[in-house]
Amino acid sequence: MEHLVEIDWQKVDEIIEKYNGNREALLMIMQDISDIYNYVPPDVVPVLVDKLGVKESLIYSVATFYKTISLEPRGKYIVNVCTGTACHVRGADKIMDALEEHLHIKEGQTTDDLLFTLQGVRCVGCCASGPVITVNQKTHGGLDRASALGTIKSYE
Amino acid sequence: MTKLENREALKNLRNSLQSKFQDSKKKLISLCAGSGCGAYGTAQVHEKLMAELAEQGLENEVEVKLSGCHGFCEKGPIMVIHPEGIFYPQVQEQHIPEIVEHTVKNGELVKSLIYKDPVTKKKFTHEEDVPFYKLQKRIIFGNNGIIDPTDIRDYFSVGGYAALEKALFDMSPETIIHEVKKSGLRGRGGGGFSTGIKWETCRKHEGERYVICNADEGDPGAYMDRSLLEGNPHSVLEGMIIGALAIGSNEGYVYVRHEYPLAVKNFSMGLESARELGLLGKNILGTGFDFDIFISRGGGAFVCGESTALMASLEGNPGLPRAKYIHTVEKGFRQNPSLLNNVETWANVPVIINNGADWYASIGTEGSKGTKIFSLVGKVMNTGLVEVPMGTSLRTIIFDIGGGILKKKKFKAVQTGGPSGGCIPEKYLDLGIDFDELTKVGSMMGSGGMIVMDQDTCMVDISRYFVEFLKDESCGQCNPCREGLKQMLVVLNMICEGNGREGDIEVLEELGAMMQKFSLCGLGTSAPNPVLSTIRYFRDEYVAHIRDKKCPAGVCKPLFHYEIDPELCTGCTLCAQKCPEEAITGEKKEPHLLDQDKCIKCGICYDVCKFNAVAIR
Numbered sequence: 001m002e003h004l005v006e007i008d009w010q011k012v013d014e015i016i017e018k019y020n021g022n023r024e025a026l027l028m029i030m031q032d033i034s035d036i037y038n039y040v041p042p043d044v045v046p047v048l049v050d051k052l053g054v055k056e057s058l059i060y061s062v063a064t065f066y067k068t069i070s071l072e073p074r075g076k077y078i079v080n081v082c083t084g085t086a087c088h089v090r091g092a093d094k095i096m097d098a099l100e101e102h103l104h105i106k107e108g109q110t111t112d113d114l115l116f117t118l119q120g121v122r123c124v125g126c127c128a129s130g131p132v133i134t135v136n137q138k139t140h141g142g143l144d145r146a147s148a149l150g151t152i153k154s155y156e
Numbered sequence: 157m158t159k160l161e162n163r164e165a166l167k168n169l170r171n172s173l174q175s176k177f178q179d180s181k182k183k184l185i186s187l188c189a190g191s192g193c194g195a196y197g198t199a200q201v202h203e204k205l206m207a208e209l210a211e212q213g214l215e216n217e218v219e220v221k222l223s224g225c226h227g228f229c230e231k232g233p234i235m236v237i238h239p240e241g242i243f244y245p246q247v248q249e250q251h252i253p254e255i256v257e258h259t260v261k262n263g264e265l266v267k268s269l270i271y272k273d274p275v276t277k278k279k280f281t282h283e284e285d286v287p288f289y290k291l292q293k294r295i296i297f298g299n300n301g302i303i304d305p306t307d308i309r310d311y312f313s314v315g316g317y318a319a320l321e322k323a324l325f326d327m328s329p330e331t332i333i334h335e336v337k338k339s340g341l342r343g344r345g346g347g348g349f350s351t352g353i354k355w356e357t358c359r360k361h362e363g364e365r366y367v368i369c370n371a372d373e374g375d376p377g378a379y380m381d382r383s384l385l386e387g388n389p390h391s392v393l394e395g396m397i398i399g400a401l402a403i404g405s406n407e408g409y410v411y412v413r414h415e416y417p418l419a420v421k422n423f424s425m426g427l428e429s430a431r432e433l434g435l436l437g438k439n440i441l442g443t444g445f446d447f448d449i450f451i452s453r454g455g456g457a458f459v460c461g462e463s464t465a466l467m468a469s470l471e472g473n474p475g476l477p478r479a480k481y482i483h484t485v486e487k488g489f490r491q492n493p494s495l496l497n498n499v500e501t502w503a504n505v506p507v508i509i510n511n512g513a514d515w516y517a518s519i520g521t522e523g524s525k526g527t528k529i530f531s532l533v534g535k536v537m538n539t540g541l542v543e544v545p546m547g548t549s550l551r552t553i554i555f556d557i558g559g560g561i562l563k564k565k566k567f568k569a570v571q572t573g574g575p576s577g578g579c580i581p582e583k584y585l586d587l588g589i590d591f592d593e594l595t596k597v598g599s600m601m602g603s604g605g606m607i608v609m610d611q612d613t614c615m616v617d618i619s620r621y622f623v624e625f626l627k628d629e630s631c632g633q634c635n636p637c638r639e640g641l642k643q644m645l646v647v648l649n650m651i652c653e654g655n656g657r658e659g660d661i662e663v664l665e666e667l668g669a670m671m672q673k674f675s676l677c678g679l680g681t682s683a684p685n686p687v688l689s690t691i692r693y694f695r696d697e698y699v700a701h702i703r704d705k706k707c708p709a710g711v712c713k714p715l716f717h718y719e720i721d722p723e724l725c726t727g728c729t730l731c732a733q734k735c736p737e738e739a740i741t742g743e744k745k746e747p748h749l750l751d752q753d754k755c756i757k758c759g760i761c762y763d764v765c766k767f768n769a770v771a772i773r
Contacts, residue, residue, distance in 0.1 A: 022472075023472050024452075024470065024471050024472040025452075025472060026472040027453070027454075027455050027469065027472065028452065028453050031414065031453065031455065054472075058473070061473075061474050062455075062472070062473065062474055065455070065457065065474035065475065065476075065631075066454075066455025066456055066457055066474075066475075067455065067456035067457065068414045068455045068456040069455060083376075084376030084377050085375075085376040085377035085533075085534075085571065085574075085605070085607050085621070085622075086376070086377040086531075086533035086534050086539075086605075086607055087376075088376075088621055089533075089534045089535060089607060089609060089613060090534070090535075091759075094758060094759070097758075121415060121456070122374075122376045122458065122625060122629075123374070123375070123376035123377065123378075123379075123415070124191075124415050125191055125373065125378075125379035125382040125383075125415065125416060126191050126192050126194075126195050126229075126379065127192075127229075127377050127378070127379050127531055127533040127539065127605075128192050128229030128230050128232075128531075128533055128539035128540050129192045129195040129196060129229065129232070130533070132195060137417060139191065139194060139195040140195065141192070141195030141196055142195070142196065145736075145758070145760070
């Protein structure tokens with residue numbers, strides 16, 4: 001996908017400032033940038049190298065190690081299907097199957113219109129309300145195949 | 157709020173808030189705002205409640221608190237009305253007008269909302285009588301339901317920061333450590349190491365010491381730490397300040413997993429208030445002791461729950477563990493002595509300081525003192541967070557507190573300790589929960605996840621599930637873990653697809669033994685546990701998959717199919733209506749037929765049939 005995003009450099013500077021340019025906060029800085037653009041635009045990487053005084057290889061190392069960081073564009077709605085043990089035992093894989101079918105993508109992929117990214121996450125901590133999905137910051141619990149599809153449709 | 161300059165000021169604030177709370181004549185409505193209830197709609201209920209109270213002109217007589225997690229998550233959203241302690245489960249917006257009119261205004265119960273216990277079928281109107289709570293001993297979790305976690309004054313009103321006062325002014329670092337040692341407290345994150353000894357050892361090492369809270373809570377199915385951080389952040393904060401005092405540290409960190417934004421928010425607010433009052437920062441309460449805490453967020457890596465990986469992550473690096481020839485209490489964060497404890501461990505500290513080591517040690521067993529919070533989830537009726545004394549039997553937790561298995565199905569196993577733990581079968585249900593007892597039967601306490609499984613759970617599939625998870629989460633540094641898990645998954649996938657071979661079980665056992673002995677860190681050494689424990693107790697299921705190409709539990713799709721039993725089918729047509737593939741045909745009141753070619757084995761017919769007429773073959 002070649003979508004070039006307009007980067008607000010002032011916002012990026014503000015984020016780095018918030019953590020005092022501390023290289024120990026690299027992961028959190030990338031996450032805050034990701035909260036704005038849904039991913040870390042590769043154009044930001046040289047700026048981080050410069051302002052934090054770290055090597056480019058470290059940035060790629062951290063970005064690829066942690067699941068919450070993506071260097072590729074993600075959807076407007078990031079759908080996380082909880083596949084933790086409690087949700088698994090209550091049928092989370094059926095929910096994942098249903099969503100994969102409906103959105104015509106596999107786990108880990110983004111729809112062509114960049115509306116949804118479908119991910120599996122190993123536990124959001126709402127185990128008693130399982131099966132659970134989160135759509136961005138919102139949590140939806142007690143789901144089955146039908147209600148999970150209904151939830152996704154409400155965002156379309 | 158004004159800064160507290162000394163002991164007097166702290167004591168006065170606490171005493172005045174405590175009396176105000178105890179003497180309050182106002183009605184208090186506590187609405188659970190934990191993440192579980194949140195997912196069931198607390199926000200809407202709260203909005204409606206506030207509107208209704210305003211409309212009825214009751215805003216000044218009734219206090220509404222959005223409290224921390226109450227623990228009875230199955231029945232959320234939960235509302236408790238004080239001072240009576242009236243308990244209403246599963247409250248929705250439409251119930252509000254009745255509740256306000258009858259209970260709030262006239263002290264009468266709303267009959268349709270009264271809780272009915274699924275086991276005894278009896279009704280319980282008051283929180284303290286509800287069997288789920290009655291059988292617990294909530295010395296750590298108890299305050300969650302009556303405080304607003306975002307208001308530090310609420311923590312004071314239940315006696316908060318009395319332990320810090322005692323530790324700061326009446327105890328020395330040595331006596332604090334001695335008390336924690338004497339209590340017998342063992343780490344609640346899974347390691348079960350003696351907390352007091354850890355503190356003592358850390359203190360001995362020279363350098364800039366750090367106090368760290370492990371709030372990564374990576375075990376899927378466990379959310380105790382989340383609920384403590386969200387629901388009573390000051391209990392953890394107080395513990396950490398006491399710990400810092402004991403070992404001589406001026407800087408602390410809380411490493412919270414990324415998936416817990418509410419915990420980050422509430423804990424941040426707690427830090428702000430504590431700083432405002434001077435409980436954190438420079439010259440705390442005039443003692444010359446400096447200490448502050450910072451929050452760091454994780455990035456979705458399970459391995460970062462491991463101490464050395466966590467510290468690598470705190471330093472801004474990928475979370476790669478290192479071999480522990482030198483322990484982190486000697487060289488940890490920034491190569492300095494670091495005291496890392498789990499959230500629940502920290503929350504136990506103020507309780508021990510307040511009540512004394514002897515009192516604490518009187519609870520629990522010989523080897524495991526105090527209580528433990530478990531997240532009781534899976535195929536159990538009353539899912540939620542359960543705090544019981546160590547030594548309580550699995551049977552009590554699962555059947556008496558948990559209400560037994562959902563839909564009256566048969567208990568099969570309980571998985572404890574997360575991906576590092578094992579599955580415990582029926583024959584050990586009377587085992588008293590204890591660090592050492594659980595290890596003896598091939599599992600472990602872990603952080604407290606307790607996942608109940610029934611007859612519909614395939615133990616081979618569970619084993620594969622955990623290996624798949626661990627393979628994704630393995631950092632990849634060492635051969636035994638990286639290659640071992642990869643190969644285990646290949647074998648398990650083949651078994652679940654019907655391509656298992658004679659000798660596969662032995663391969664799994666051999667790989668497991670190798671990983672246990674030679675992996676770099678705890679992730680690798682404990683990874684074989686789910687596989688080995690399921691082989692130990694459910695070998696017959698593996699044999700059925702490999703030799704007979706059958707999945708008796710009806711989970712591994714290539715190894716079973718559904719059939720409608722014509723003897724049991726009443727022709728109610730429910731399955732035909734629900735089938736997403738229109739694979740079921742039949743006349744009303746006539747036995748139905750399932751077309752195997754169309755069937756995708758989604759399991760809906762099996763779930764909805766009220767006559768057990770859908771068989772697994």
